Amino acid sequence: MKNTILSEKDHQLIEKALLQYGRIVDIAGLMTLFQEDYSEASAHNRINLLAKTGWLRRIKQGLYIIIDSLTARGQTDLSLLTIANALMDDSYVSLAQALNYYQMFDQYSATIVSVTTKGSKNYFFDDYTFKYAKVKSNLYFGFTEKIVNGKKVRIAEVEKALLDYLYLSKGFNGASVVFEKLRDYHQDFNLNILQDYASHFGMTMARKVGFMLDQLQLDSTWLYNNTQHRRGVARFTVDSKLFNAKWRLYYDDRIIG
DSSP: OOOOOOOHHHHHHHHHHHHHHOSEEEHHHHHHHHTTTSOHHHHHHHHHHHHHTTSEEEEETTEEEEOOSTTOOTGGGSOHHHHHHHHSSSEEEOHHHHHHHTTOOOSOOSEEEEEESSOOEEEEETTEEEEEEEOOGGGOOOEEEEEETTEEEEEEOHHHHHHHHHHHOOSHHHHHHHHHHHHHHGGGSOHHHHHHHHHHHOHHHHHHHHHHHHHTTOOOHHHHHTTTTOOSOEESSTTOOEEETTTTEEEOTTTTO
8 A cells, every 4th residue: 555645755756767767777876866855765765655655656676667646557558558668778669569559450459569679578567578689689679669657668670579579479460450450450561661670670571571461462573582592481380381482482261251
């Protein structure tokens, strides 16, 4: 239960933290502000007290959400995108949460997946899992900054979100989601960008995307011109048994069902 009593001094410091850092602040920022009025030891004690009484909510070690009113707004009114970016620098939100942002995915997901070049890691906060998937530096691209809750957040461009889905979700379900979104929202994608980005992932991705575009009777010319002279074959999933000669790709017909 939150303590409704907040000293005038602490109230002013909380307000100053909000102005300077926004709703999410790390311990270093809090210590800098609190040591303007407290000794180092007293500042630590005061921050711990504010956390215990609910004015600060810890997201992870050393990182807090500021609760700025007695209405107890808490985490639920703070965008999951904002929290995801704050938990790990040099990451961007992708997959379902990114598609949800673009209003192309309306299913509830308790897992928010971000892409990073740092190590893979999971954080747990309230009922959510914030998952960070590591990729090579050459695949860390295709994201943009949006203003959410008054802060800049990094989120995959819609074309990159689809490709991240195919790359990170290797099974049948991920491929089915990508095909469904291309089918239902292809007019909202830039197919030239999609094909260009796919080529950066390598031949398997290029063949997967080209095959999907063909199934939807969408233009796949650019990708085909860049793959037709390449040898070898690719598989959509480990269970794929049907073969498409044009794309030299084994596929599962459930993906395009």
